[in-house]
Amino acid sequence: MTVPWVVKYRPRTLDEVENQEDVKDELRGWIESWLKGKPTTNAVLLYGPPGTGKTTLALALANSYGLELIEMNASDSRNLSSIRGVAERASITGSLFGEKGKLIFLDEVDGIQPKQDYGAISAMLEVLKNTKFPVIMAANDPWNPNLRDLRNAVKMIEVKRLGKIALRRLLKRICTNEKVKCEDKAIDALIEASDGDARYSINFLQSIAEGYGEVTEKLVSELVKRKERELDPFETIRNVFWARFGWQAKQAVSNSQVEYDLLMRWISENIPVQYDSIYDVWRAYDALARASIFLTRAKLSSWDMLSYTFDLMGPGVAMAEIGKKSQTWKAKWKKYQFPTLVQQLYRSKKTREIRDEIIGKIGRKLHSSSSKVYNDVFPLFVVIASADKESIQKSLGLTQEEIDFMESIQGSQVSEETRERSAGTSRSSSTRSSTRSSRTRKS
Numbered sequence: 001m002t003v004p005w006v007v008k009y010r011p012r013t014l015d016e017v018e019n020q021e022d023v024k025d026e027l028r029g030w031i032e033s034w035l036k037g038k039p040t041t042n043a044v045l046l047y048g049p050p051g052t053g054k055t056t057l058a059l060a061l062a063n064s065y066g067l068e069l070i071e072m073n074a075s076d077s078r079n080l081s082s083i084r085g086v087a088e089r090a091s092i093t094g095s096l097f098g099e100k101g102k103l104i105f106l107d108e109v110d111g112i113q114p115k116q117d118y119g120a121i122s123a124m125l126e127v128l129k130n131t132k133f134p135v136i137m138a139a140n141d142p143w144n145p146n147l148r149d150l151r152n153a154v155k156m157i158e159v160k161r162l163g164k165i166a167l168r169r170l171l172k173r174i175c176t177n178e179k180v181k182c183e184d185k186a187i188d189a190l191i192e193a194s195d196g197d198a199r200y201s202i203n204f205l206q207s208i209a210e211g212y213g214e215v216t217e218k219l220v221s222e223l224v225k226r227k228e229r230e231l232d233p234f235e236t237i238r239n240v241f242w243a244r245f246g247w248q249a250k251q252a253v254s255n256s257q258v259e260y261d262l263l264m265r266w267i268s269e270n271i272p273v274q275y276d277s278i279y280d281v282w283r284a285y286d287a288l289a290r291a292s293i294f295l296t297r298a299k300l301s302s303w304d305m306l307s308y309t310f311d312l313m314g315p316g317v318a319m320a321e322i323g324k325k326s327q328t329w330k331a332k333w334k335k336y337q338f339p340t341l342v343q344q345l346y347r348s349k350k351t352r353e354i355r356d357e358i359i360g361k362i363g364r365k366l367h368s369s370s371s372k373v374y375n376d377v378f379p380l381f382v383v384i385a386s387a388d389k390e391s392i393q394k395s396l397g398l399t400q401e402e403i404d405f406m407e408s409i410q411g412s413q414v415s416e417e418t419r420e421r422s423a424g425t426s427r428s429s430s431t432r433s434s435t436r437s438s439r440t441r442k443s
């Protein structure tokens with residue numbers, strides 16, 4: 001069986017890795033800080049499009065520094081014990097194979113589904129906190145709100161698409177080694193189609209070379225399908241806001257790797273960042289609110305409606321800027337923001353969980369609904385609990401965490417929570433309708 005060229009020509013050391021000079025420098029600095037016993041950070045997260053060398057960089061880093069790579073695909077073995085097991089295995093094998101240093105590699109961390117893979121993210125955070133070895137992780141899309149704690153616990157390093165010069169060098173080297181006749185224009189066409197993905201271009205090179213004995217421009221243009229490119233959230237919203245024509249904005253939202261509901265939040269957050277005129281902002285939110293209505297309809301009744309959602313959240317938002325009609329219009333560069341609503345809700349998730357647990361306990365004693373307890377009883381309990389702590393704690397059977405929570409909140413903080421709650425429902429019309437739609441779906 002022939003060895004796949006992506007494996008045969010995978011760089012073994014950092015020096016052999018094409019491009020990615022900044023990434024290599026960052027990795028060298030980080031691993032050397034570990035070797036000196038003063039790690040700058042326990043873990044790094046390499047993120048970027050597929051086939052750009054994240055896995056290769058982890059392997060090359062281990063080889064270049066003589067480290068043993070303890071590898072695991074985070075989205076395969078999705079549970080707490082197997083993730084913990086990696087760290088444990090790393091320390092156990094130390095005694096079996098001597099003093100060789102180790103590098104723990106967790107691939108595809110964005111494949112973890114917090115609901116199904118319960119506890120996986122907290123297990124990873126635990127590993128990151130207590131690890132005795134450097135941890136390197138890889139992901140294509142690290143912007144999922146569920147990965148927020150993980151992002152905060154690591155150093156994020158972006159791995160960009162490979163440049164044309166580097167890809168050309170790589171493909172030509174393979175052709176020379178394999179003694180395959182390869183037209184220069186064929187290589188250019190392969191590079192064009194692969195959009196910076198080395199794996200894609202090498203695999204196609206091999207399949208044409210093995211199937212036809214040579215690689216010509218004609219064969220490439222006949223056989224290679226242009227790679228469907230998925231856009232990350234920042235690229236998606238930039239392409240929407242910078243679109244001059246409706247079809248460009250529609251393409252951006254259709255090819256986005258971000259899930260529809262979340263993409264609406266990204267757009268919603270960044271409309272006032274991009275547009276200066278209040279009228280443009282108003283028109284854009286109007287389009288987004290309508291997109292949200294169609295998305296709910298699509299999910300509840302017919303997926304055909306999804307096309308209208310794309311029309312409204314892509315072209316609808318993009319064409320809200322009246323200035324685009326002018327010949328002299330130029331796209332304005334803006335620093336886009338991560339959706340704050342998602343951040344806020346995530347940050348207050350734990351607090352809300354504890355509060356709801358206490359409310360549930362009070363509700364069971366009083367035979368009242370959670371909303372009644374939340375609105376009418378809970379604020380009083382906070383006040384009473386500070387006066388008659390022990391008996392209330394005893395009668396409700398509060399845990400230590402809940403006792404700490406009750407002690408930590410005073411009247412002012414309760415109202416702050418209430419404000420936060422109402423902030424979650426009084427944002428833009430679009431967000432309001434998308435929150436409403438998700439509630440409708442749940443029910």
Ligand SMILES: Nc1ncnc2c1ncn2[C@@H]1O[C@H](COP(=O)(O)OP(=O)(O)OP(=O)(O)O)[C@@H](O)[C@H]1O
Nearest residue numbers: 006009010017018050051052053054055056198199
């Ligand atoms: N910078 C590079 N220099 C040389 N070869 C590369 C480079 N990047 C990728 N390759 C080639 O492409 C193949 C695939 O790369 P790799 O598996 O590292 O990509 P990845 O970014 O981890 O992809 P994914 O996100 O899909 O896991 C490698 O086996 C190697 O042959």
